[in-house]
Amino acid sequence: MLLLAVDTATPAVTVALHDGSSVLATESQVDARRHGELLLPAVDRVLGAAGVRLDAVTEVIVGVGPGPYTGLRVGLVTALTFGSALGVPVRGLCTLDGLAYAAGLAEPFAVATDARRKEVYWARYADGGRTRLTDPAVDRPADIAERLAGLPVVGAGGLLYPDAFPDARGPEHQSAAALAALAAEMLAEGDNSGFLPPVPLYLRRPDAQVPKNYKVVTPQ
Structure with a gap:
């Protein structure tokens, strides 16, 4: 292998x-x-x-x-x-899941990465990091602070927003x-349950958008 x-x-x-x-x-x-x-x-x-x-x-x-x-x-x-x-x-x-595995915590915790736009990508994990308890989501830190209260939060998302995640930890x-x-x-x-298809998990639309009032020019 x-x-x-x-x-x-x-x-x-x-x-x-x-x-x-x-x-x-x-x-x-x-x-x-x-x-x-x-x-x-x-x-x-x-x-x-x-x-x-x-x-x-x-x-x-x-x-x-x-x-x-x-x-x-x-x-x-x-x-x-x-x-x-x-x-x-x-x-x-x-x-x-990779960040959760690297954290190696022996207690329930969450992982949060920087999603930009003052938001984080996040999920909750059981102790050890091999069991994800929630689907990945994207939210503003203040909107999920109560749901993650008392949990260590691993990753850059936690470290960026200490007011919402006071127990922020590495790896970043x-x-x-x-x-x-x-x-x-x-x-x-022989556990294939955690593998996903190799397709992007975006959770939201790309930052780039078609301008409003876009004028289409067609040949005469």
Whole structure:
């Protein structure tokens, strides 16, 4: 087994290789505006650090979000292209699940990432982070503060809004190493229930909109 994991659903452009037992190499760079520029070089460096060729990969794992439209689609398109070229499965995982797994908390908690527009993407988890109790959602922090009262909140969304989430904790950003480790654990257990189709989980419309009163010009 050799898993290549990528995630660009958050400002972190993150890549990892996992052999089913441990992470062989990983790299993360935080830059919300350069997902397309940073991802492929990061894959090359991770493969080089592990001393393996791309054609040795047996499965591709990709974070499907939720996340902003532009960044999220970079990772998904790249993962699907690798899967098609290599003839290997491409499995999606909720980006919030990767953060929950990385947190490793032994108590109920929530994960929240920055959704921009003064909102967060969030979900609640049971202890250990393997069981998500709610579907991913997008809301204003003040609107969910009461629902998450008393719970640790993991991720950048919690850290950005301390008034709503007073018990905010790391990790702040997504890690493909955690995503790969979660996928490897699930595959070893024969548990496919947490995998998702490799399609984007947007939760809302893209930021870019057609201008109002748009004038259509047709040829005479």
